Amino acid sequence: MRASIEDYGLVGDCRTGALISSDGEVDWFCTPRFDSPSVFAALLGSEEHGRWALAPRDPQATSTRRYDEDTLILVTRWETATGVAEVREFMPIDGGRVDLVRRVTGISGHVEFETDLRMRFDYARAVPWVMQAGTDEGPALRAIAGPDAVIVRGVALHADGNVHRGFFTVEPDVTVDLTLTWYHSYRPEPEPLDVGSALTHTHDWWTHWAGRIDHTGPHHEQVVRSLITLRALSNLDTGGIVAAATTSLPEQFGGARNWDYRYVWLRDASLTLEALVNHGFLHVAEHWRMWLMRAIAGNTREIQIMYGIAGERDLEERELPHLPGYQGAAPVRIGNGAVDQYQGDVIGETLCGLEAARAAGLTELPISWSLQKALIEQVEANLERPDNGIWEMRGEPRMFTHSRAMIWAAFDRGVRGCEVYGLDGSPDHWRELRDRVRAEIDENGVDPQSGRFVQYAGTTEVDASLLILPQVGFCAYDDPRMLATVAEIEATLMRGGLVHRYRTTTGVDGLAGDEHPFLACTFWMVTQYALSGRRDDADELMTRACATANDLGLFAEEYDVTEGRQAGNTPQALSHLAFVRAADALASTS
Incomplete structure (x- = not known):
């Protein structure tokens, strides 16, 4: 069963947005606009209709969340038996591209995370062709179906049927950036995002606007x-x-x-x-x-x-x-x-x-x-x-x-x-x-x-x-x-x-x-x-x-x-x- 409606937060770039549940699941994401077909549509079905989960492996982990000041940057704080970590999720604004960013930072102890990626384009009517696309810059996964393509970077993801999973651990001051970038399948894939700069710019844009x-x-x-x-x-x-x-x-x-x-x-x-x-x-x-x-x-x-x-x-x-x-x-x-x-x-x-x-x-x-x-x-x-x-x-x-x-x-x-x-x-x-x-x-x-x-x-x-x-x-x-x-x-x-x-x-x-x-x-x-x-x-x-x-x-x-x-x-x-x-x-x- 999907999360309650009130369990979802919105991140967006003033063109489209993603709904992310309090348990770390991106269950709804249409791109490049709000009225475009979906990449993730589990909100209207199950994980088989597209979902991107990111959460600690500890089944007893608890979370609290907030927006970072007057912005649309969502901060989820996870507490586990072994440590504490925060996930900052946002969509860079005014950059001419579509990126969904999930930055994981260790706060104390150590926290092992698992990510579960199920991409289903066109309202879950198209299972994409997925291939490894890693380079010297790091692991990456490319998915293509019809006019749509995404590239997911940040951690190694391995196939398990039509699902791709990855694992990583963060400790204090250790940061792992996961990014999903959408682009037209007939265009060259975008360069990797400078997440630190994008986060600073997005924070400044929103706080300036709200100010x-x-x-x-x-x-x-x-x-x-x-x-x-x-x-x-x-x-x-x-x-x-x-x-x-x-x-x-x-x-x-x-x-x-x-x-x-x-x-x-x-x-x-x-x-x-x-x-x-x-x-x-x-x-x-x-x-x-x-x-x-x-x-x-x-x-x-x-x-x-x-x-x-x-x-x-x-x-x-x-x-x-x-x-x-x-x-x-x-x-x-x-x-x-x-x-x-x-x-x-x-x-x-x-x-x-x-x-x-x-x-x-x-x-x-x-x-x-x-x-x-x-x-x-x-x-x-x-x-x-x-x-x-x-x-x-x-x-x-x-x-x-x-x-x-x-x-x-x-x-x-x-x-x-x-x-x-x-x-x-x-x-x-x-x-x-x-x-x-x-x-x-x-x-x-x-x-x-x-x-x-x-x-x-x-x-x-x-x-x-x-x-x-x-x-x-x-x-x-x-x-x-x-x-x-x-x-x-x-x-x-x-x-x-x-x-x-x-x-x-x-x-x-x-x-x-x-x-x-x-x-x-x-x-x-x-x-x-x-x-x-x-x-x-x-x-x-x-x-x-x-x-x-x-x-x-x-x-x-x-x-x-x-x-x-x-x-x-x-x-x-x-x-x-x-x-x-x-x-x-x-x-x-x-």
């Missing part, structure tokens, strides 16, 4: 860690920001609610953009804005809700039946069928993110504002169209209230662009459309009996996405309709002290099964409490929600309160950015 974070207030350390995680999910080359590092980690253990989140959702990326801009990283907004213009290109009528990391459009959802899934949760999916959905809220979130950048000082370019005006035209063209909503419902499209409010926000940001920032446009027409949408929500998005906002027109159900309405300025946090909505969410969507997205038993999502509380929704409730005068409740809920992070400060998508374990894809950008916004709300009311 620019503009934040004071409660939960500072977790805010820094969350922003580092969001940066790790942002591509250095393209500017694309993925929703999570993984695919098909289950929302319901053993169930079929398993989705691929390794793509760039306009919604999630826009919200990530706001979190980074609000804490001093305006250049990230400029990079992402260029990504957006390339992805959408010249035809806003064909806008998608998500794209590949470089703006690719073909994200067809497929199943991989040869992978049994995380602890048996099948099917495993790559691609995402929601790419074909109409989600009415997406353009509103995009325009809100771009306005946040504009307010922070990002100069508006004629081409970028022209794109935003074209997006507003698309909102108008689809004004009466029901949608699948923020939660990507696979049931019948509806007039979801959250989506309608984000349509309101799209027109509102257009008006503000003209009136506040002096940009050209049609403010009078947009204001008329904005007011029309508001009137519609007031009439159809509010239950006349209880006075609360509802999930969609025609129901009395609520939805945690309604907590976003005051965040985008549709209403005040203490609006009576909002307070009534909060009371209903507390009564029907809070379980184990955390917040669910909606009641799956109503059948509106078109899927079988249930799910666990959604961490982003819980942090939205913290924000609501804090900014509506319920500071004690906000602090209490924030403490409870922060406790769902793992020992490294990483949040997954959901949390199983019954079993006390993380669920869903990880690390999840939406969870981290919602946490940052909640921390900001607490800081503003302290």
Whole structure:
């Protein structure tokens, strides 16, 4: 059985990343990008689907771990009966190549390590051709399958069937470096990495980046860690920001609610953009804005809700039946069928993110504002169209209230662009459309009996996405309709002290099964409490929600309160950015 989701830490180079368990197993690694096929996929099956284990041979060895200061360098300290050693794992950043490094250093006594390498390319569909490739510089192992190749250096590895094993011992001040380098199989293999220099550069890069974070207030350390995680999910080359590092980690253990989140959702990326801009990283907004213009290109009528990391459009959802899934949760999916959905809220979130950048000082370019005006035209063209909503419902499209409010926000940001920032446009027409949408929500998005906002027109159900309405300025946090909505969410969507997205038993999502509380929704409730005068409740809920992070400060998508374990894809950008916004709300009311 694979480790629990919270047992994994992330190392990465702002292009891709590896998930490493607390027992020293690299169980998930796609390269050269997050959305590339995997080299190691044991996370979604067993060690036979690809894994790189590194741990002391002592079966009683114990480990503790941390990130090295404000970096993405993972440090695991192993204590055994014979000694203590540390493993520093990282991916060198900004070096133009893909390396996964595992540096083992003796601290006291002596520690014998074993490494077990099982390479399975293309989501474990390709067993590579493996050969010894050692030189005078040391032992090495080369593996090739189709377009992919890796070379593993550092210790002698010997074949045992389709597995390669090696053994070594470290003592005080003795260091052994294991490196795995990916490259195109039709290119020359890269030169050996200077691990010492790469470690220093990577440490300096991350600490310099984190040192620019503009934040004071409660939960500072977790805010820094969350922003580092969001940066790790942002591509250095393209500017694309993925929703999570993984695919098909289950929302319901053993169930079929398993989705691929390794793509760039306009919604999630826009919200990530706001979190980074609000804490001093305006250049990230400029990079992402260029990504957006390339992805959408010249035809806003064909806008998608998500794209590949470089703006690719073909994200067809497929199943991989040869992978049994995380602890048996099948099917495993790559691609995402929601790419074909109409989600009415997406353009509103995009325009809100771009306005946040504009307010922070990002100069508006004629081409970028022209794109935003074209997006507003698309909102108008689809004004009466029901949608699948923020939660990507696979049931019948509806007039979801959250989506309608984000349509309101799209027109509102257009008006503000003209009136506040002096940009050209049609403010009078947009204001008329904005007011029309508001009137519609007031009439159809509010239950006349209880006075609360509802999930969609025609129901009395609520939805945690309604907590976003005051965040985008549709209403005040203490609006009576909002307070009534909060009371209903507390009564029907809070379980184990955390917040669910909606009641799956109503059948509106078109899927079988249930799910666990959604961490982003819980942090939205913290924000609501804090900014509506319920500071004690906000602090209490924030403490409870922060406790769902793992020992490294990483949040997954959901949390199983019954079993006390993380669920869903990880690390999840939406969870981290919602946490940052909640921390900001607490800081503003302290």
